[in-house]
Amino acid sequence: MVDVNGVRLHIAEQGDGPLVVLLHGFPESWHSWHRQFGPLADAGFRVVAPDQRGYGRSDHPDEVDAYSIFHLVGDVVGLVRALGEEKAFVVGHDWGAPVAWHTALLRPDMVLGVAGLSVPPPFRGTQPPLATMDKRFGGRFYWNYFNRPGVADTEFGRDVRTTLRKFFYSASGSAPRTGGVEQPLVSPGQGWLDTMTDPEVLPEWFTEDDLDALTESFSGGFTGALNWYRNLDRNWELTAPWHGAVVSRPALYIYGDRDLVPAFPGTPELIEKLPDLMPSLWRKPLELAGCGHWTQQERPQEVNAALIDFLRAHS
Template sequence: MNGVRLHIAEQGDGPLVVLLHGFPESWHSWHRQFGPLTEAGFRVVAPDQRGYGRSDRPDDVDAYSILHLVGDVVGLIQALGEEKAYVVGHDWGAPVAWHTALLRPDMVLGVAGLSVPPPFRGTQPPLAAMDKRFGGRFYWNYFNRTGVADAEFARDVRTTLRKFFSSASGSASETGEVKQPLIEPGQGWLASMPDPEVLPEWFTEDDLDALTESFSEGFTGALNWYRNLDRNWELTAPWHGAVVSRPALYIYGDRDLVPAFPGTPELIERLPALMPSLWREPLKLPGCGHWTQQERPDEVNAALIEFLRAGA
């Protein structure tokens, strides 16, 4: 299947729903969606995407382009014996879902993205743009340095993940202020993240155990996704100006750092006009941070089920 083997979690019968996780996560990030979606009459499949968990981890950085990632979804749908599916993604999984709908609309019944809005290709490579805007301090540029973030995050996997999930949670900020994820010169990304004594209410020690195990072989495969950002910009040139035409849903938290990236708030405001296929106006979850479907499973599940049933 597209040259890689993917580990999946699967449950239920009915129209296929593929759930795509983000960084630094695994299929487990969707465990609160399996029961409600299967009870609503859907067949739910969540893979560990390439470079993650128990799925294959190609050595070549170039093997993590958006075309490879979309190819994995296409191959997965076909390997499951289906011709079409609903595709839902969070964080990095959202661009994969959006691009699957953009590049293969014939295979997508509907698409939903959490945290990351639909793709509208910019006029310059994203790594270069962020490097210029923030003087190399933006986390994408830090991740792009071969072996650097890999070593920092692998030094103590459990602590790395505990810091990530706590600091980007909606409960991390009493004021709701969202700051740009910048790394100060000479420091790693974890340096500015507090190590919490207590995990967020929605994130248990069992969740942390499962996630820690999934990164037992390190973070390089996952980080290679970021190292293809400029290459993805080049590869998607034929679709510049193209718009996702399949029925679409977008959900995000008002304390999520991603929707606060430069230019993104303005894009979200314009989405209903830019995307006629948008099923409803973007659903903003008050007090929700980056880990949308884990922090607010009830609201996310309700919105997904309503969306999926509308097209089933």
């Protein structure tokens, strides 16, 4: 347990060498990186993965505005300092990726290199994101659903294990697809879980033990994690001074071709242009064929190899 930025964070740690901070996404925990700890530590790095604020055994502030991007970046900065380091590599998946990208954007002096999985580098739009998605999808986009106070919290909390089992299977590359990747929409009168398949058998990469660990981490509910989404428009307002700014630190981007996030409106075009938009990008974005949303869990060998190459190149 580490005290940083006004909250207490639970961390897992292994290895010695340059610090690598691994940031999980939604709905996950530090355990999402358990297949990265050994290989990265064996490669000569000090690996630390926190339960981010609102998750697992870390603190869950009650106030919605305690989950802004400034708070989340502040937690990373505070964690690096609390671990006795001045600089670190920062790696994030899903929601952890925007935190990693913004840490590199706001505090480049502390970042040796940054890697994002699933979510590409931040290029701030001209309109607030919630309003944009509300208009495009008539209020059915899952961000808008998550912003209805108490609604998703209640739905997901009814049966935590079933919620997580559905999430992880339905968003993975293991789930069957009738066509391309569909947008994550919630129809009126339905919950998000109503659209998801509950598998009889879990994929090989996501075991019952993994599900046990994840279920335990959400024993306190989903509100803290959902509060991250409830700051999307606030984050857009707060980051106005960085509009048009580009991450300057060495960067790596990895995504699956069956992931729903890289298929969000405008994102495929952004990914295609990334090598031109970001001179700091190390090699071109790495696309993993047949991989869904849970990048480092579905494809640990490819992700670990890419991360180790990147970390060694910039240590």
